[in-house]
Amino acid sequence: MIRIGHNPNTNMLPMFYYLPRNHPLLTWVTAEPAGHNAMLRDGRIDLAPISSFSYGQHWRDYAVLPGLSVSTKGRVGSILLFSKVPPEGLDGKRVALTVNSATSVNLTKILLERFYGVRPFYEAMSGGLEEMFARADAALLIADMALEEALKHPPCHIFDLGEQWRKWTGCAMSFAVWAYPRDLILKRPQEIVEVHRLLIRAKQQALSDMSSVVQTCVEMLGGEADFWFDYFAQFHYTLDEEIIAGLEKYYALCFEQGLLPSRVQLNLWPGPLV
Ligand SMILES: C=C(O[C@@H]1C=C(C(=O)O)C=C[C@H]1O)C(=O)O
Numbered sequence: 127m128i129r130i131g132h133n134p135n136t137n138m139l140p141m142f143y144y145l146p147r148n149h150p151l152l153t154w155v156t157a158e159p160a161g162h163n164a165m166l167r168d169g170r171i172d173l174a175p176i177s178s179f180s181y182g183q184h185w186r187d188y189a190v191l192p193g194l195s196v197s198t199k200g201r202v203g204s205i206l207l208f209s210k211v212p213p214e215g216l217d218g219k220r221v222a223l224t225v226n227s228a229t230s231v232n233l234t235k236i237l238l239e240r241f242y243g244v245r246p247f248y249e250a251m252s253g254g255l256e257e258m259f260a261r262a263d264a265a266l267l268i269a270d271m272a273l274e275e276a277l278k279h280p281p282c283h284i285f286d287l288g289e290q291w292r293k294w295t296g297c298a299m300s301f302a303v304w305a306y307p308r309d310l311i312l313k314r315p316q317e318i319v320e321v322h323r324l325l326i327r328a329k330q331q332a333l334s335d336m337s338s339v340v341q342t343c344v345e346m347l348g349g350e351a352d353f354w355f356d357y358f359a360q361f362h363y364t365l366d367e368e369i370i371a372g373l374e375k376y377y378a379l380c381f382e383q384g385l386l387p388s389r390v391q392l393n394l395w396p397g398p399l400v
Pocket of ligand 1: 226229
């Protein structure tokens with residue numbers, strides 16, 4: 127039995143929509159990314175699409191499933207820094223960071239400190255934009271919460287962090303990878319191979335016809351179907367060479383900025399399926 131982290135946000139639907147709910151090999155454990163990061167670290171789940179940053183913290187203990195990720199090569203649409211001022215104006219200001227994320231929290235720090243040359247004060251916060259703006263000058267939100275706030279067209283600057291990363295580094299950005307404890311390769315290799323196969327198959331089914339996924343999004347959050355087709359068109363749910371290079375760049379900058387304690391190696395297992 128594999129206790130699998132289920133992330134309920136729309137960006138994850140192409141991997142979860144066709145994944146069998148009642149498969150004998152799977153137990154679903156639903157949480158936001160930061161919840162899965164902690165659960166995997168503590169052994170409460172066996173596999174999840176965790177924050178890429180969290181893999182970078184624990185890479186010596188984890189392995190990653192090939193051919194799967196949540197990545198973009200530019201705009202993402204749902205990793206957004208809402209700001210009362212342009213990024214250059216955030217020096218010495220307060221920036222609220224969602225408690226649900228690890229990758230984007232550290233991406234925000236890299237972009238602001240390394241590329242915009244500003245040093246804000248950061249505060250981890252839950253809640254929506256209104257609560258964050260009551261205490262801070264800028265606010266990082268991710269996933270459906272970011273989408274919902276952006277759809278309200280708040281009167282502030284909105285920076286898409288996938289787009290910003292692309293602008294400053296020319297790289298792809300990988301927000302989540304499917305990680306599991308490395309010792310499962312020895313203890314339960316067949317189960318990992320089987321779940322990997324299920325995930326790849328579910329993803330391929332979704333991506334071959336996104337209409338059911340899009341319809342689900344319309345029911346969940348509203349908006350036009352075209353909005354959702356456009357949203358999903360930004361994503362790459364694979365781990366190709368460009369995405370791996372982007373991930374390596376992200377880890378290198380996290381290390382150089384003192385956000386990660388060591389350089390990171392990507393341990394992929396089992397071999398690619400496609
Ligand atoms: C694309 C997204 O990426 C998410 C961002 C994460 C993070 O910042 O740690 C973790 C998982 C991803 O699914 C999103 O939330 O919109």
